[in-house]
Amino acid sequence: MNTKVISLVSIGAHPGSGRTRRAEQDARAVELGLQLAGQHLQVVHAGDPREEALRAYLGMGLDHLDVLEQPAGADVLGVLGDYLRDAGAQLVLTGSQAETGEGSGMLPFLLAERLGWPLIVGLAEVESIENGTAQVLQALPRGQRRRLKVRLPLLATVDNAAPKPRQSAFGPARRGVLAARNVMVTQDELLTGAELQPARPRPKRLKVIKAKSGADRMKAATAKASGGGGKVLKEVSPQEGAEAILKLLVEEGVIR
Amino acid sequence: MLNTLLPVLLFTALGLAVLGALRRVRLWRQGRPSKVDLIGGLLAMPRRYLVDLHHVVGRDKYMSNTHVATAGGFVLSALLAILVHGFGLHNQILGYALLVATVLMFGGALFVYKRRLNPPARLSKGPWMRLPKSLLVFAATFFIATLPVAGILPEGTGGWILVALLGLGVVWGVSEMFLGMTWGGPMKHAFAGALHLAWHRRAERFGGGRSTGLKPLDLEDRSAPLGVEKPKDFTWNQLLGFDACVQCGKCEAMCPAFAAGQPLNPKKLIQDMVIGLAGGTDARFAGSSYPGKPIGEHGGNPHQPIVNGLVDAETLWSCTTCRACVEECPMMIEHVDAIVDMRRHLTLEKGATPNKGAEVLDNLIATDNPGGFAPGGRMNWAADLNLTLLSEAKATDVLFWVGDGAFDMRNQRTLRAFVKVLKASGVDFAVLGLEERDSGDVARRLGDEATFQQLALRNIQTLGNYAFKRIVTCDPHSFHVLKNEYGALGGMYQVQHHSTYIAELIAASKLNLGQHKGGSVTYHDPCYLGRYNGEYEAPREVLRALGIKVREMQRSGFRSRCCGGGGGAPITDIPGKQRIPDMRMEDIRETEAELVAVGCPQCTAMLEGVVEPRPLIKDLAELVADALLEEEAGSPAVKVQPARRKPAEVH
Ligand code: SF4
């Protein structure tokens, strides 16, 4: 295949020890990329090229990994966007959320917005790429899959529905090259200017369980959340649609 | 007539044999360099053969006597035949000597013949079935040809017919014995075996020594391959060692993976390495195959990757590194080294550690324990025990190496029992606490030498901060690694298994022990304590001190059968026909013991994994802790009854 595939990777951290490692989801993005493009896969990280944890990606059989040199706290959005456009990327894969740093999970969205590309969340499998269109499977909750046809170039995030990353081996990890590239540095205005505070727990849909037995409770816990008050809106204007969504979010207490 | 024919035949055969030898040497030299003392090894060879090798062969009296007669007879006959018939020294005394030698050889060969009448499954057939006949022909021919020299028969007896017959006999005999030695017949074992003994990669094994630690890879040397991919990546003396195999199948008979129907047979593996060295396929292999893998579908050569050509990866991952094969091998071949060498390539270069392998290695890298548990929980098992930490005490007599069993609820019982014993003995001991890391055993057996060395170096660094007299551990794997494998990386310690240490405490009357109550007991020798470290006695001594008469299993001591838990085998989990721990439990059941004493967290886990009903499994430390008498010896202390708490009410 001669579609240009690029995987974006970040530095991960083991949840138990906090030690740096390859990030679980990003490694899946690399795995998917390797399955699609083999040796032509390009892998990019924006950050510190001396970070040894990056070698764990090289250990998956890459001969080099481009590192856009960035200090901690820089806004990498611009450099990544420029890099992807200059490289002529057709399919960009990345994890859904970083394990270190802000970990907001916003980068793929902002990047897609900046590039003006479609974004697929939870890519599970690329079935085919033909005539500039990719046919993919998107992972939905409870193991469901949705088949999508999307024009290239596109950006996709992978989560645990994507194939398990291959083992990282010491030999290729040691031989591989972390190719540092000098690029512009942009201060992250938001990060420096804004105040950080612990996140509030995300509101959960209220499920009133009136189960009597354990079996009932089990059933209730695994049942599909069924909001009885749902409405199907058809052929409404974007304005009306957005308003309906906003109203629901306020009702559910997601937005206050 | 015979006087011209015999020298011609003898010297042609010898000449060709020399050519064959040169060719064979060239094959071995395809391997990588290895530091061996060439001259010293050759000088030591006769002793290694006569003493060390016969110590192993001597376990099978039949075969050892047979071999002494046949081989001794052959060497003498061959030398004398060259003098008498080759150089024509028709001296009567030499003639008689040659007669005696051939008779000796003939006698030995008869026993070889007898063994081959109904050979056990472990023996290879094929050309090996021909060997006893060739031996008999060689001995008989030279006997008859020498009768005139000794003056027993007049020259020229028998006329042309006898000359022709003898000529044929000599051709057969010397082809097998001289040509076969260097051109690849069964007699190759004599030539390769002698040199293998001389240039063995573990010279320390000779003279009663023990050498079981794996050899480190030099990770600094970027040009050195990471493990063995192709036969030529072995060192030359490893290749030579494979060539020494006599296909006796003693390794096969002892291998737990083979018995369990997993696709491994150490004998076939070594023969496959010979094929790799010389080039070809396994079609002519005349022994048992890897269970489930037909013969004739694999082949290779020195420059072709071994895995998926010559040998399948599952074969390599079936091994539990129990060393039963090495222990049995009369040619002192090092199967485990070869297997781990090939695993190293698969893990370090290919990232192809099967099943849970990759996950375990990732966990070891990220959390220093194979389970991926948060490192901060390493001391939770001892939260209420008030153990002294070395980071505070700085010095202690006994460093108690806890091991990763700290994270395992079953093993925590053993650890707590051992702490109870230590406390009762009043010795000064301490633990590393959160500073301890996995010893690196599993990583190393899975071929991840890099992670092993990382863990080892960091442990060595930590240990270097403190003063202690010895390390004691309940885990034979940590014990082995700390004792035998850290040395090469700069960590030299006195390390003891808890059985050895408890035996010492008992001998020094530091423990006030009662008797074991609770039925008959058998003892399972862990591979890494027994075969790896030669400790068979201390655990039994401890059991004796508890008043236990051990009901020995048929396979115990150096022939103990592996529990299936070593070498990362439960992690790579290659399927077979049955499970190794089930087979071991059968051995245990045969003794009709109600309890099996163990000394290893792996053995405990594997044996407890066998479905009930089955005998109970208890660690030595638990048995000792149970038998501790609470009173201080000598002081009739008032027994303080701990206030019995009422059981919480449950409705
Ligand atoms: S070490 Fe044990 S499991 Fe491995 S080949 Fe030898 S006998 Fe078999």
Ligand code: SF4
């Ligand atoms: S490897 Fe050793 S034990 Fe096994 S068949 Fe060969 S000589 Fe016998």
